[in-house]
Structures are given as C-alpha cells and as structure tokens.
Amino acid sequence: MxxxxxxxxxxxxxxxxxxxxxxxxxxxxxxxxxxxxxxxxxxxxxxxxxxxxxxxxxxxxxxxxxxxxxxxxxxxxxxxxxADKTRYGAFTALADRSEKQVKTIIDDIMVKDDLNAEEQLVHDFYQAYMDTDAINEKGISPISDVLNTIDSIENRQDLTEVFGNAWLTGAVTPIWAGLWYNRLDPNEYQLSVGVGGLGLPDRDYYLSDDERFVKIREAYVTHIENMLTLAKEENAADKAQRILELETAIANVQWPREKRRDRDLTLNQIERSELSDTYPGFDWDTFFAQSGLKVPALNISQPEPVRDVIDIINDKPLEDWQAYLTFHTLTNNASLLSEDVYQENFDFFGRTLSGQQEPRPRWKRAISEMSGTESLGFAIGKIYVDQYFPxxxxxxxxxxxxxxxxxxxxxxxxxxxxxxxxxxxxxxxxxxxRPKIGYPDEWQTFDGLEITSDKLVQNVRNLRKFFQEQDVERELKPTDRERWGMTPQRVNAYYNSSFNEIVFPAAILQPPFFDPNADPAVNYGAIGAxxxxxxxxxxxxxxxxxxxxxxxxxxxxxxxxxxxxxxxxxxxxxxxxxxxxxxxxxxxxxxxxxxxxxxxxxxxxxxxxxxxxxxxxxxxxxxxxxxxxxxxxxxxxxxxxxxxxxxxxxxxxxxxxxxxxxxxxxxxxxxxxxxxxxxxxxxxxxxxxxxxxxx
The missing domain is CATH 3.40.390.10 (Collagenase (Catalytic Domain))
Incomplete structure (x- = not known):
C-alpha cells in the first residue's frame, strides 16, 4: 500500500x-x-x-x-x-549540474568535524549507501524479515496485512492508498484509493500484440525468474510465468491513462464507514490499520477497477501472491541490496526496458536516493540554496x-x-x-529521525516511518499549504490545483531556462513559457x-x-x-x-x-x-x-x-x-x- x-x-x-x-x-x-x-x-x-x-x-x-x-x-x-543515460537534453544537463553541486555539498559534509544534526543525517546516510563491501556481504538479508513474513502468509487476512505494510517494505500492491487533499474542500486531507500493482510501465506492455511488447514480456518473465532464484525460491520459472499472468489480469481491468486523468471520473468520494458495503470482499480495516491513518473521508479514483481487483485478489491462489510480493519486494529494494541483486534488476529495467547501457555511478544513485521530499532532500536543499541560489x-x-x-x-x-x-x-x-519560487518559507525539520552509518535498508525504513508518522499527525488538521512537492535542487516545476499554486524550485532557474544576463527575449521564451x-x-x-x-x-x-x-x-x-x-x-x-x-x-x-x-x-x-x-x-x-x-x-x-x-x-x-x-x-x-x- x-x-x-x-x-x-x-x-x-x-x-x-x-x-x-x-x-x-x-x-x-x-x-x-x-x-x-x-x-x-x-x-x-x-x-x-x-x-x-x-x-x-x-x-x-x-x-x-x-x-x-x-x-x-x-x-x-x-x-x-x-552509456549511463536513456535521454539527454536541457533538463538532463541542469540535473547533472545540480547533482554535481549536491555532490560538492556532501563531500564537504563528509570531511567536516563540526556537523549540525541535519548534516550528520546526510553524512551517515551517504556513508551507509557508499559502503559497498558491507552491502555486498549482507546480500538480501536486510529484507529477510519481510520475505519471511511473505512466506508465512496463510490466509487473505495475512495477505491484506502485507499489502497494508507496503508503504514501509517497498512492495508493490494491487490496491494503494495515500494521503491527499479533499478536492471538494482543499483545507482537508483525505485518503485517495486506487489500483496499481504493475511491474512494467503501463498496461499496454501487458496487453499489446506489438512485437516490441511481446519481447519485453518474455524478457520480464526471465528477469522475474532470475530475481526469484536470487531469493532461493523453488520453481522460479513457473512462478515467474504466474506473476506475469497475475499482473496481466490487473492490467486488463485498469483504466487507460487518458481515462485515469479525467478528474470528473476520478472524483468518487465515500465515507470510510461505507467502504466495506460499497466495495465488499476486501478487509479494509486490516488494510488501513497498518498505516495508522484514521482520516474518515476517502476518494476512490477508479471505482470499477477497484472492485475488479478485489475479485482478482480473492480468486488468485495465495501462492501466486506470495511469489508476486517476494519479487516486487526484491526489485523495489534492489538499489539498497548487494550488487548481484542490483545488477540483475538493472539489466532488465535499465538495459532492456530503457536502453541504458551502464548503471549510473554509485554516488549518483546515492544522491538520488537522498534527494526526495520524503528523504533528506530538504536538509540538502537548505544548503544548496545558501550556496547556489542568489x-x-x-x-x-x-x-x-x-x-x-x-x-x-x-x-x-x-x-x-x-x-x-x-x-x-x-x-x-x-x-x-500563488507563486512559490526557489525554496520553502518553512523548511522540513528532522527532529527524531534516526540514521546510522552502517544500516542502509534500516535508514530507508526509518525515513518512511518518520514521514508516515508526520502524515498521521497532520491528517485531521487543516492542510499544510507551506509544504512543497519538490526540493529546491530538483530541475522541474509544477502546478497544484488544490492550492492553486505554481511552484518553481531553485535548480530550474538557471540557463537555458533562466539567465539574468540573457536577452529578455530568451528569458521570456524559456522560463517565461x-x-x-x-x-x-x-x-x-x-x-x-x-x-x-x-x-x-x-x-x-x-x-x-x-x-x-x-x-x-x-x-x-x-x-x-x-x-x-x-x-x-x-x-x-x-x-x-x-x-x-x-x-x-x-x-x-x-x-x-x-x-x-x-x-x-x-x-x-x-x-x-x-x-x-x-x-x-x-x-x-x-x-x-x-x-x-x-x-x-x-x-x-x-x-x-x-x-x-x-x-x-x-x-x-x-x-x-x-x-x-x-x-x-x-x-x-x-x-x-x-x-x-x-x-
């Protein structure tokens, strides 16, 4: 979930x-x-x-x-x-620049003696990520607790509990839920519930007869088998085929993307107390209990697909779901595990699916892992703004x-x-x-977050728990309009319809988008547009x-x-x-x-x-x-x-x-x-x- x-x-x-x-x-x-x-x-x-x-x-x-x-x-x-890129252009060039600037920030932190609390978090997380010897020695043992829980699933309630804990474990689930804004009252939070659960980029990859997609599916099954073999799963080839069949069933009931973006069709509000009657056959109480979120208002983004997926959950054998969860737990944590797991994951998702010939250097992968809004991105972003944004x-x-x-x-x-x-x-x-430019007026704080220099997977889980607890704390309060959906070092921009705000992180305000020394025609044609x-x-x-x-x-x-x-x-x-x-x-x-x-x-x-x-x-x-x-x-x-x-x-x-x-x-x-x-x-x-x- x-x-x-x-x-x-x-x-x-x-x-x-x-x-x-x-x-x-x-x-x-x-x-x-x-x-x-x-x-x-x-x-x-x-x-x-x-x-x-x-x-x-x-x-x-x-x-x-x-x-x-x-x-x-x-x-x-x-x-x-x-060789380590699948695309390159103006956005990529700026992202590379931002990445190098963040690397300079982290390099300075790694050699400093008098670190403040947030710098220490960055230091320890980066050190844990870069310690490849320790990571390789551990293999997949850092996620063995999750894999053991999956192995011990005996009934649908056990299965639902695992689905409900996916926010923490990194698994993929066919039904997801997340805290979002009430579209009919943006001052309130609500839970948005929808259908997911696919390993390939889109339902077309499962349903199209185009030869390209047929070959991708064949390679995907081989990849699943290889990943399950790394987890020492028996009958890996048979399980891989059944996972593809399961995901194909999910893809078949999902709405096409153009339908999923229609806000009239995806606005289907319901009280939590009515959920089991309207969408029966799924243990919603058990599912939501794993997150701790108690907000009473929900929105079902894809009503018919949710009902269809509930049928799939109940119809498919538990053994298929166990194999499915094992595979996705492995693949979604691959960047945090030993090199053999990461390399197998890259061979399919990087090389086969995206045409990327080589993995990105490990330091870049570390920065990517650290730079999200629900990681240490704002701790790094505060320094980035001080050093690089006039x-x-x-x-x-x-x-x-x-x-x-x-x-x-x-x-x-x-x-x-x-x-x-x-x-x-x-x-x-x-x-x-409301324009937001450069950086937040109120910075994300990290009080209470624990990060160590030798437990990478645990660090990621601690971050997930930290932000989940913040969601639980704020869910019944008025929405936080100061919150940013991107960090300052992110090369992008966005519009948030619930707050009617336009947001421009600091990193995009550089050439070729914006240059204070450029001709006005250029700035209007680039950042102006x-x-x-x-x-x-x-x-x-x-x-x-x-x-x-x-x-x-x-x-x-x-x-x-x-x-x-x-x-x-x-x-x-x-x-x-x-x-x-x-x-x-x-x-x-x-x-x-x-x-x-x-x-x-x-x-x-x-x-x-x-x-x-x-x-x-x-x-x-x-x-x-x-x-x-x-x-x-x-x-x-x-x-x-x-x-x-x-x-x-x-x-x-x-x-x-x-x-x-x-x-x-x-x-x-x-x-x-x-x-x-x-x-x-x-x-x-x-x-x-x-x-x-x-x-």
Whole structure:
C-alpha cells in the first residue's frame, strides 16, 4: 500500500525549398546590438552572446519543415548519448549540474568535524549507501524479515496485512492508498484509493500484440525468474510465468491513462464507514490499520477497477501472491541490496526496458536516493540554496511571474469564444494564483529521525516511518499549504490545483531556462513559457475544473465549456499525428494537459515579452530578431536525445509529449510564421484556421 503522502500526484509538472534564414543585417548593426545587450547586464550570458547556443542549430533545415532540427539539429546529430543515460537534453544537463553541486555539498559534509544534526543525517546516510563491501556481504538479508513474513502468509487476512505494510517494505500492491487533499474542500486531507500493482510501465506492455511488447514480456518473465532464484525460491520459472499472468489480469481491468486523468471520473468520494458495503470482499480495516491513518473521508479514483481487483485478489491462489510480493519486494529494494541483486534488476529495467547501457555511478544513485521530499532532500536543499541560489534570481523570477499574470489577464479579456461571466471567474482564478519560487518559507525539520552509518535498508525504513508518522499527525488538521512537492535542487516545476499554486524550485532557474544576463527575449521564451505552462495547467482540460480556491467545481457556462473542449479536442488530434516510432504515436489525449500548457504558456510568454518592449522594436542580435530569439529559446529548452526504449516508455506511460514535439508548439502561433517566413508548402505549416488558440 502506498501510504506515504502522494507528492508525485501534486499535479501537472513540467521531468524544423529554400530555407527561410533569419533576418540579415549589416555586421555593424549586429555588433552594436550585441554590445548594447551586453552593456545592460553586469556580465555576459552563459550561452552564446545573448543566451542561446547558436552552434546547436542546423541552418540547412527550414524552420517550417522541422523547427526542432533547425534549432538543435547540429547538436542532435553530433551528440553521443552517455552509456549511463536513456535521454539527454536541457533538463538532463541542469540535473547533472545540480547533482554535481549536491555532490560538492556532501563531500564537504563528509570531511567536516563540526556537523549540525541535519548534516550528520546526510553524512551517515551517504556513508551507509557508499559502503559497498558491507552491502555486498549482507546480500538480501536486510529484507529477510519481510520475505519471511511473505512466506508465512496463510490466509487473505495475512495477505491484506502485507499489502497494508507496503508503504514501509517497498512492495508493490494491487490496491494503494495515500494521503491527499479533499478536492471538494482543499483545507482537508483525505485518503485517495486506487489500483496499481504493475511491474512494467503501463498496461499496454501487458496487453499489446506489438512485437516490441511481446519481447519485453518474455524478457520480464526471465528477469522475474532470475530475481526469484536470487531469493532461493523453488520453481522460479513457473512462478515467474504466474506473476506475469497475475499482473496481466490487473492490467486488463485498469483504466487507460487518458481515462485515469479525467478528474470528473476520478472524483468518487465515500465515507470510510461505507467502504466495506460499497466495495465488499476486501478487509479494509486490516488494510488501513497498518498505516495508522484514521482520516474518515476517502476518494476512490477508479471505482470499477477497484472492485475488479478485489475479485482478482480473492480468486488468485495465495501462492501466486506470495511469489508476486517476494519479487516486487526484491526489485523495489534492489538499489539498497548487494550488487548481484542490483545488477540483475538493472539489466532488465535499465538495459532492456530503457536502453541504458551502464548503471549510473554509485554516488549518483546515492544522491538520488537522498534527494526526495520524503528523504533528506530538504536538509540538502537548505544548503544548496545558501550556496547556489542568489536571492536576486528569486526577485527577478517574481517579476516575470507577475508579467505573465498580467499577460494572461489581457489574453483572457481578448478571448472571443468566452463569455463575460466565465471571464470573471477566470480572472478570479488567475489573481488567486500563488507563486512559490526557489525554496520553502518553512523548511522540513528532522527532529527524531534516526540514521546510522552502517544500516542502509534500516535508514530507508526509518525515513518512511518518520514521514508516515508526520502524515498521521497532520491528517485531521487543516492542510499544510507551506509544504512543497519538490526540493529546491530538483530541475522541474509544477502546478497544484488544490492550492492553486505554481511552484518553481531553485535548480530550474538557471540557463537555458533562466539567465539574468540573457536577452529578455530568451528569458521570456524559456522560463517565461515555463511559467506560462504552469499557469496554463490551471486552465487546461483538467485544471480548469477547479476554481480560484482549488475546489473542484464547474465555473464555466455550458457554451464556454463546449467551445473550450472543441479547441482542446483539436489540439489532441494535432499531437496524436506525431509518430516518433513506427506504429507508436504520441497519445494526444493523455498528454493534452501538458500540450495545452505548452501552447498556451508560449502564447502568454510571447504576450508578456511584447508588453515588456513597451512599443519599442527589439534589437537584432547576431542576425536574429527578438521574435526569432524568443522561439529559438523555447525550442532549445526541449532539445533532447533518447534511446528508442525510453521513447517507447514516454509514449505509453508518460504524460508529456517527447521533447522534439514540444519544440513544435510554435506552429500554433501566428508570430512564429512571420518570424521565420513559414509558408504553406512547409511541413509544419498549419492554415490559420487549423492553429489551436486557447489561452
């Protein structure tokens, strides 16, 4: 049971026949413009002369044919993906930088003598993780207590207890529950209950007849057998096949991802006292007793699948569930166990499933384990902010957010398809947006947490217990609006619909997203569009179902909602035409919220950029107009290279379109056509009436 706080669900986040050349000017004009841009700042931007890496471009590609390759094609054709990565791009580059900065912080802690309490926690956890000799010597013994409990299951009540303890043991269970916000009253917590339990990324991996998925399933069964053999399980091959059959049964009753993101369908509130009558056949009291959570209000995210999975739990033999739990306990703790277990797990999930050729260095794996919101991430993040995040960046970012708020407000006023009644509600929601920038105002404390330098698995369990106890302590109190769903060193951003907040951790406020020394067009095209993207989630096909106070309700007129959904449907169709792998398309419906965020966020950022010019013409720099620099900055934010396996995972299990298609969002904006002289014969050309304009 996933009984920890559902931070991962916080909401929508953020992790190209004649070429139309940029406008040419005289060398004197280019030089003067560049000097003028630089003179307005204290130092040169990190990338190029104005904030964009022009060497990444492939100017032999027409912008109107493939804007991704025009903006980043030279980089794409020449960049070699490292053996320990499945994808690489602007996000990955910044994540690497953040990781190295955190490594410097930890290295300093490891040699210091006068450590404070939080530094000591970081020191001891890292030392335990890096002590490979001790870890290898222990083998799988650190989880032997859990495996013994699984072996001793004699009835459905025993099975339910093990399911209920999965938050602590790291097992996967077919029914999960986690503390979340009441969507009808965000001041209250409630338990969200749903269906999970799969080892492969998505139900398609079990149900598709595509040869790729058939081979993955064959490799998965072999992997399960190998893991069970490491646990000295008898009849490992037979058990592996039965585990696949069990997971296939679960996959068959799960909703498709595009249905799971529909907030109308996933809002099914029920009192805890009514649960057993409405969803019989499962010992809910025993299940919830393992977590200690007593909140009376629940929401069932997938009603029919929950009922179907209860039937599967009762129909499948206990022996199958024991094998299933043994395997998932092993695989979910593999990074904490001996090298033979980790390597077998990596061979399948890394190499086979994702195309990663080598494991990440152990120090990187340690940092990843330590950096979550329910690990030591905020203890590290506090130091990260002190050392690497200037307060001036927070101030400049605050100004950008307000500029985007003003721009979106203006765009709402000018919407021809929206009535005044709905516009009034939209403005109320926009004005109520709460930005969080850089780091929390109130830091997570770690009083009472015990970490030792020689017991890695126990350390992880202690962290799980620590945060679980905090959830139990806060569950009946008003929701904590100061809590962050990401640490400052995380390269990402998110929108939380329950609190109507947009959140930008410190680590994303660096080039190519944000550079205080870059040309304004670049900052508006990059971080400005990211700000707009997160604002856009408040007005996407699902975020728009919540009001200014974060309450899920319909604040639209029926006519306006129908007009909005018609535009959203059109955008879903547009993205569904992209085919990254033969026979495998972008799921325009599942990625719709992100695509609305991209297209709408770009429009907001462009509006804000134009407002910032105050009617003046932007200078031409390196032969590029302001509009060209704006759209290039956007496209280069989404440059990426990835393995085919990783691409397949993204298409089937991800909520975002792959980066090379996110870079094409400008094809819905008139200004892009003018900036790059895109003509009807160009591949990306959309007739004006086919361009999707929502926000």
């Amino acid at each position: 996933k009984m920890k706080f559902l931070a991962a669900v916080i909401a929508a986040s953020l992790g190209v026949t004649g070429c139309s050349q940029p406008e040419q000017t005289s060398e004197q004009t280019d030089t003067a413009s560049a000097q003028n841009a630089t003179s307005q700042t204290e130092q040169a931007p990190e990338l190029g002369t104005f904030g964009v890496d022009l060497s990444a471009r492939d100017e032999s590609v027409k912008p109107g044919d493939d804007f991704f390759m025009y903006a980043s094609g030279n980089w794409y054709e020449n960049y070699e993906l490292p 307060e001036s960046s927070k101030e400049q970012m605050s100004e950008l957010v307000e500029n985007l708020r003003k721009a979106l407000g203006k765009r709402i006023d000018n919407l021809e398809w929206m009535s005044e009644e709905t516009k009034k509600n939209a403005h109320e929601k926009l004005q109520a947006f 990211v700000i707009g993207h997160e604002m856009g989630h408040g007005f996407d096909d699902q975020g728009s179902k919540s009001d200014a106070m974060g309450i899920q309700r319909n604040w639209w007129t029926d006519e306006d909602r129908a007009a909005f959904e018609a535009k959203a449907d059109k955008l879903a169709e547009q993205y569904s035409q992209y085919e990254p792998i033969e026979g495998n398309f972008v799921n325009g419906r599942n990625s719709l919220g992100e695509n609305i965020g991209d297209v709408g966020g770009l429009a907001m950022a462009y509006e804000a950029y134009q407002l910032s010019l105050e009617g003046e013409e932007a200078p031409v720099i390196d032969g590029l107009t302001g509009d060209q620099r704006f759209f290039l900055a956007w496209a280069q934010v989404w440059k990426e290279k990835r393995t085919e396996q990783s691409m397949l995972n993204q298409l089937r299990a991800g909520t975002h379109a792959p980066g090379r298609y996110r870079a094409l969002a400008p094809r819905n904006h008139d200004a892009w056509y003018e900036a790059f002289n895109v003509q009807p014969e160009d591949e990306l050309y959309l007739a004006p009436e086919e361009r999707v304009r929502i926000w």
